[in-house]
Structures are given as structure tokens and as C-alpha cells.
Amino acid sequence: MIWERMEKSSISISYSHGRIPDFHGSIKASNLLRNSVEWKDSNIIFVSPDTAQQTVRKNAFYDDKDLIMASPKLLNGYIFLDSNCTNGNEEEASTIKGAFKHGRKIISIPNVDMVVEGSVAVDIYGGRLGKGGGYGDMEISYLKNNKLITSQTPVVTTVHEIQIIERIPLESHDEKINMIITPERILRI
Secondary structure (H helix, E strand, O other): OHHHHHHHOOOEOOOOOOOOOOEOOHHHHHHHHHOOHHHHOOOEEEEOOOHHHHHHHHHHHHOOOEEEEEOHHHOOOEEEEOOOOOOOOHHHHOOHHHHHHHOEEEOOOOOOOEEEEOOOEEOOOOOEEOOOOOHHHHHHHHHHHOOOOOOOOOEEEEOOHHHEOOOOOOOOOOOOOOEEEOOOOEEEO
């Protein structure tokens, strides 16, 4: 339903079915996140590899934050990109290919100050749906179970307003978010 709405409204930047959609306004949403107190208080940010979060990753480099990026489908685990790894190549390092080039694979993850996940749909109660593989839920669960985040850690998603729906059906393994950033506003849950 969300993918169809986004495509009919020309909100998706490219064909998005089966993916976390990149959307017109994702840069504005990323910059709104960048100006939040939560962002300013964060030094280590865990982020999904989705295209909609590419500006989030770029902003982390510009703001001298360390980044941990999940590899696509977690096939290659996690990549650590320290704040000095880009050598002026923030654009390249913010891409999946660039993250592998400028970062390094890690097994042990340090404590994380903020988590940023991609979403297909969210609700104002913290429910989140991804593309259906469960990777975002696995990532958040891993961080929680290993005490790398606390209940106070911002777990954020950047989405278009059209991606906020009345209620997300949740299952026992689904992990919640506590912050939604759209191009227009910040919702703290």
C-alpha cells in the first residue's frame, strides 16, 4: 500500500517495491535530524545501508561522528567508519560501496548513541515496518541484547509523511522506534 501510494504521488525517487524507499524530502528529513538535540549529543551512530539514509551517513562524517553501518542483508556483518576515514570523500563513503572502501569490517560493536533505520511504514506508537526481511529488527535486537543501546537511546527513522499510517501490526519479534523524522517535523515517541 505504501509503495503504491509513494509511486502514484511521485514521492519515491526510484522504483521502491520490495525496498526501503528513498523519497523526495529525504535530504530535508536528514538535515532536520542533524539539527536535533539527540544528534548533537551522539558520537557513535548505527545506521542502515538504505539509500534514504545516505544523507544521514554524510552528515555524520561532516559532524565528526563515528558510524557503524549494517551491510546489506547483514551478509558482511557490520562496517565501522570512523569520523576521519573519508579524507574529503564524504559523498563516496556514504554509499554502500564507499563504506566498504573507506571503512573496516568489525565483529565487536562499541556502545551506540543513536540508531537510524530505514522504514517502509511507521505509526506514532513506535511501530515500524521494513521491507520484510527482518534486518532492522535483528539489528536493533542485537544492539539491545548486547547492551550496546539502552531504553534511552534514540532509535530513529527518516520517512515521508505519507509513510506514517494509523497502526502497524506488530509481532513479538518486531522492534519499535522512538523517533520519527519527516521533512516537516520530528515526532518523539
